[in-house]
Amino acid sequence: MAPPVATGPSAFDVPAPSAGIDLKKGLNGNEHQAAAVDPDRKVAEDYEGNYQFAPIEEAQVSRAMIKRYFDMMYDRAVSDVVVVGAGSAGLTCAYHLATTRPDLKVTILEANVAPGGGAWLGGQLMTPMVVRKPADRFLSEIGVPFEDEGTFVVVKHAALFTSTLLSRVLAQPNVVLFNATAVEDLIIRPDPVSSSSGQRIGGVVTNWTLVALNHDTQSCMDPNTITAPVIVSATGHDGPMGAFSAKRLVSAGLLGELGNMRGLDMQRAEPAIVNGTREVVPGLVMAGMELSEHDGANRMGPTFGAMMASGIKAAKEAIRIFDQHKIVEGRVVA
Ligand code: 48N
Numbered sequence: 001m002a003p004p005v006a007t008g009p010s011a012f013d014v015p016a017p018s019a020g021i022d023l024k025k026g027l028n029g030n031e032h033q034a035a036a037v038d039p040d041r042k043v044a045e046d047y048e049g050n051y052q053f054a055p056i057e058e059a060q061v062s063r064a065m066i067k068r069y070f071d072m073m074y075d076r077a078v079s080d081v082v083v084v085g086a087g088s089a090g091l092t093c094a095y096h097l098a099t100t101r102p103d104l105k106v107t108i109l110e111a112n113v114a115p116g117g118g119a120w121l122g123g124q125l126m127t128p129m130v131v132r133k134p135a136d137r138f139l140s141e142i143g144v145p146f147e148d149e150g151t152f153v154v155v156k157h158a159a160l161f162t163s164t165l166l167s168r169v170l171a172q173p174n175v176v177l178f179n180a181t182a183v184e185d186l187i188i189r190p191d192p193v194s195s196s197s198g199q200r201i202g203g204v205v206t207n208w209t210l211v212a213l214n215h216d217t218q219s220c221m222d223p224n225t226i227t228a229p230v231i232v233s234a235t236g237h238d239g240p241m242g243a244f245s246a247k248r249l250v251s252a253g254l255l256g257e258l259g260n261m262r263g264l265d266m267q268r269a270e271p272a273i274v275n276g277t278r279e280v281v282p283g284l285v286m287a288g289m290e291l292s293e294h295d296g297a298n299r300m301g302p303t304f305g306a307m308m309a310s311g312i313k314a315a316k317e318a319i320r321i322f323d324q325h326k327i328v329e330g331r332v333v334a
Pocket of ligand 1: 184
């Protein structure tokens with residue numbers, strides 16, 4: 001798509017300061033234009049036509065983003081726990097991890113530009129979100145109001161849950177979220193601790209999502225890596241990358257075959273996902289609806305309590321794994 005082309009001088013075109021324009025008067029004496037180049041103009045929150053921002057240079061904006069983002073990438077090249085997928089299960093996991101273990105470097109990778117997964121709506125694009133008790137306790141913990149219906153509660157809009165959870169997660173100082181970033185492979189190494197498979201997941205292989213989705217159009221767009229002793233995979237069951245880790249475990253020979261999600265049964269599905277949340281191969285904890293594909297559990301449809309409870313259980317599993325091993329530079333050594 002060609003960039004927009006200016007059709008001619010605009011009333012707001014402001015010549016460079018070197019053009020000798022009287023900075024106090026701007027072009028043609030237009031006071032508003034003067035403000036655009038005059039570094040001495042005062043800041044004014046004025047809604048009567050004279051709103052004045054503090055001056056800024058384009059390079060300042062670029063450098064403010066670049067330094068912070070790439071400092072984060074550099075620092076999180078070795079993380080303590082990586083959470084793949086920022087849906088309701090992954091975000092709940094990250095929240096529980098970050099709040100119970102502020103010492104841990106928690107790094108979330110989300111393929112979409114917009115985190116939140118499938119929890120922006122309830123079912124069939126309807127907005128209310130149903131959560132069966134006792135999972136309502138998590139809603140109370142993060143301050144999401146709901147209507148109590150006896151055995152379940154209803155959040156008036158799913159986005160109220162997801163936006164509240166996202167804000168709580170991102171407010172944690174030990175959490176970093178890389179959205180628009182896909183996990184396109186796993187780091188798989190010989191396991192230094194005795195285990196049946198002899199293999200341990202030691203991190204993730206990442207790329208910008210738009211790159212990961214275009215390997216068929218361009219060759220040699222190599223990825224990046226993040227090393228960590230524990231990976232929590234909560235990539236859901238649908239979407240272009242749904243059940244990513246479950247599928248990779250099959251192709252890597254670490255899982256015989258996918259269990260494939262079974263038909264809808266709310267009674268069976270929700271406890272199966274929560275109770276099935278576990279370390280499925282050394283170093284990899286699976287949570288949320290990705291488990292339905294891994295284990296062949298039923299789907300529950302538009303009730304979300306199991307996602308929250310699974311996320312909490314996954315966090316507890318991740319902490320157990322982290323604490324029980326000797327870890328050097330993000331690698332389990334004993
Ligand atoms: O919301 P999802 O899809 O997954 P969960 O498990 O957090 O929640 C599932 C839940 O919303 C349901 O499906 C409900 C309960 N319905 C059940 C039913 O019966 O239909 O979030 C997964 C996230 C998404 O945001 C994906 O973009 C992301 O994971 N993702 C990835 N991010 C990075 N790298 C990847 N390879 C990747 N794959 C998926």
